[in-house]
Amino acid sequence: MNIPANNPSLKSWLEVAPASDFPIQNIPFGVFSVEEDDLVIGTRIGDFAISLTALNDLGFFKDIDFDDNVLYDETLNAFISEGKEVWRAVRNRISEIFEANNPKLRDDAKARELAIFNVNEVNVELPVFIGDYTDFYSSREHATNVGMMFRDPANALLPNWLHLPVGYHGRSSTIVPSGVPVNRPLGQSLPKGETQPVFGPSKRVDFELETAFITADANIMGDRVSVDDAENHMFGMVLLNDWSARDIQAWEYVPLGPFLAKNFGSSISCWVVTMDALEPFRCASPSQEDPKPLPYLQQKGDHSFDINLEVIIQPEDKEAKTVCKSNFKYMYWTMAQQLAHHTVNGCMVTSGDLMGSGTISGPTKDSFGSMLELTWGGQNPIEMPDGSTRAFIEDYDTVIMKGYCEKNGVRIGFGDVSSQLLPAVPLEN
Numbered sequence: 001m002n003i004p005a006n007n008p009s010l011k012s013w014l015e016v017a018p019a020s021d022f023p024i025q026n027i028p029f030g031v032f033s034v035e036e037d038d039l040v041i042g043t044r045i046g047d048f049a050i051s052l053t054a055l056n057d058l059g060f061f062k063d064i065d066f067d068d069n070v071l072y073d074e075t076l077n078a079f080i081s082e083g084k085e086v087w088r089a090v091r092n093r094i095s096e097i098f099e100a101n102n103p104k105l106r107d108d109a110k111a112r113e114l115a116i117f118n119v120n121e122v123n124v125e126l127p128v129f130i131g132d133y134t135d136f137y138s139s140r141e142h143a144t145n146v147g148m149m150f151r152d153p154a155n156a157l158l159p160n161w162l163h164l165p166v167g168y169h170g171r172s173s174t175i176v177p178s179g180v181p182v183n184r185p186l187g188q189s190l191p192k193g194e195t196q197p198v199f200g201p202s203k204r205v206d207f208e209l210e211t212a213f214i215t216a217d218a219n220i221m222g223d224r225v226s227v228d229d230a231e232n233h234m235f236g237m238v239l240l241n242d243w244s245a246r247d248i249q250a251w252e253y254v255p256l257g258p259f260l261a262k263n264f265g266s267s268i269s270c271w272v273v274t275m276d277a278l279e280p281f282r283c284a285s286p287s288q289e290d291p292k293p294l295p296y297l298q299q300k301g302d303h304s305f306d307i308n309l310e311v312i313i314q315p316e317d318k319e320a321k322t323v324c325k326s327n328f329k330y331m332y333w334t335m336a337q338q339l340a341h342h343t344v345n346g347c348m349v350t351s352g353d354l355m356g357s358g359t360i361s362g363p364t365k366d367s368f369g370s371m372l373e374l375t376w377g378g379q380n381p382i383e384m385p386d387g388s389t390r391a392f393i394e395d396y397d398t399v400i401m402k403g404y405c406e407k408n409g410v411r412i413g414f415g416d417v418s419s420q421l422l423p424a425v426p427l428e429n
Contacts, residue, residue: 003088003276005095008410012098013106014116016046021404021413024098027091028271028414029076029236032122039074039125043094044271049122050098052090054115060097060105064089075129076272077352080216080235087235088276124270126177127238128214128352133172134342135210135242135262135356136165138333140286142361145373150250162291165333165341167358170242171263175354178417182265184395184424187248201424202245202261204378204392207399208359209311209369210240211328213335214272218349225343227299230336233349236272239309239401239417240356243267246372246392267419268354269401277412281306281405286332293337296344303334309360309403311369316396316420319385323374326360326367328403395423 005027012024022028022044032049033039040053055061056071066086070078080087097105105111137143140157143166147156160166176182184205188197218225218233225233242262249261285304292298307328314320335355343349359369368374371392375381381389393399398420404413 001279003092003279005092006277006280008280008408010095011100012045013100013102014045014048014098019411020046021411021415022046022271023410023412024095025410026273026277026412027094028273028277029079030124030127030271031075032124034117034122041071041073041076041079044119045098047119049117049119049124050094051115051117052094055094055097058105058111058115061090061093064093066090075352076127076235077129080128080214081351083216084232087274091274091276124177126175126268127270127272128354130172130175130352130354131350132353133170133175133266133356134167134353135170136167136333136338136358138165138331138338138358139361139369140332141330141363142359142369142373145361145368149372149377163293164297165338167338167342168257170266170356172354174263175266175268176419177270178267178415178419180267181420181422182243182267183422185245185248185260185264186424186427187245187260188251189247190251197251202248204246205421206244206246206371206392207311207401208242208244209309209324209326209401210242210357210360211237211307211309211403212240212268212354212356213237215339215349215351215353215355217351218339219343221348222346223343224346225339225349227297227336227340230339231275231303233339234275234335236274237278237414238272239269239403239414241267241399241401241417241419242356242359243419244370265419266356267417269414269417271415273412273414278305278307278405280407280410281412283329285329285334288332297337297340299334299336303336304329304331305405306407307403307405309369309401312400312402313382313384313390313393314398314400315384315386315388315394316398320400321382321384323371323382324367324369326362326369328357328360330362330367331357331360393421395421397421
């Protein structure tokens with residue numbers, strides 16, 4: 001697949017640090033504001049936020065066949081609805097504009113002032129209006145670890161797990177962008193050895209290391225998306241911290257699954273990295289030969305991506321510690337299989353829907369994607385640099401997740417998703 005914007009030899013006339021997540025080969029999409037101004041649709045190269053709204057005013061997209069009014073919205077939803085060929089054409093054009101030898105914008109100081117801002121001087125916002133949110137459970141290692149802790153270790157995976165991508169419908173109203181804090185939730189839990197539940201702040205707040213893909217308009221109600229066509233309906237990916245309250249979850253999840261333990265907050269990174277930008281990092285996913293999925297889920301070729309992932313815990317005013325290093329390629333079920341299964345019953349998927357991967361855990365202890373696994377249910381707390389320990393996340397800790405791909409001298413990253421856990425808000429009598 002020849003995508004001009006992915007050319008590894010491209011250089012930008014904008015300054016880009018060697019270790020930046022946002023070289024000219026990335027060109028993610030997002031939404032930001034400057035001071036008190038309206039939100040604009042933009043992209044990022046290096047440490048510069050670029051207004052696509054302004055570039056359109058300057059005529060840079062006039063020969064691309066699409067409804068350019070979508071670049072004046074306050075979310076990416078309408079732009080996403082324009083479809084894959086438009087996303088690709090706009091991304092390729094941005095690559096041309098900022099290529100090192102293109103003088104048109106580079107040498108026009110007034111135009112640059114209208115379109116280009118230091119990323120530290122803008123407010124980056126939630127990139128899409130998320131109408132629906134689904135969270136999957138697609139890491140074999142994670143599902144096995146949880147099953148070993150809470151069920152028979154010899155039968156850690158439930159019978160359905162190897163046959164379909166397990167998922168649940170989450171709460172889109174509490175998805176927040178990186179930088180927005182989340183409060184420790186209140187709820188019911190059943191203390192060890194007790195027979196009656198208690199109500200109060202969760203004592204076992206956890207992170208879940210995930211990614212998510214953002215969809216385009218995929219189908220209408222009653223139609224389905226095939227596994228072979230599914231990737232054409234994926235706009236791009238973000239990092240996702242799907243916060244969890246393990247004690248609340250343990251009490252409430254039978255028989256219908258997570259509820260208050262999961263809907264109090266989920267944090268995502270703000271720049272959507274397109275599937276086109278990730279194309280050079282495509283790789284194989286784990287074998288699905290024993291058992292083989294049913295025909296509607298069977299795939300050939302490489303449908304995963306080599307994305308390095310990292311989780312850091314930053315206590316307030318103290319030294320941080322990296323507690324997890326994992327990789328998206330460990331996921332058993334692919335994103336295409338997730339979308340195909342999601343729609344096989346005719347469920348409608350629309351522009352801006354968010355599909356969480358589920359916790360991404362690898363085969364080694366340091367690659368486990370949650371505190372539940374890293375500390376094995378709190379039995380083996382993590383020692384922090386200041387001598388304190390963490391069984392789960394404490395008030396005023398900040399959880400930072402990072403992700404990037406690297407190949408042929410090109411690094412494509414997501415930035416980070418960072419969120420601080422604040423104390424619970426007391427229940428008023």
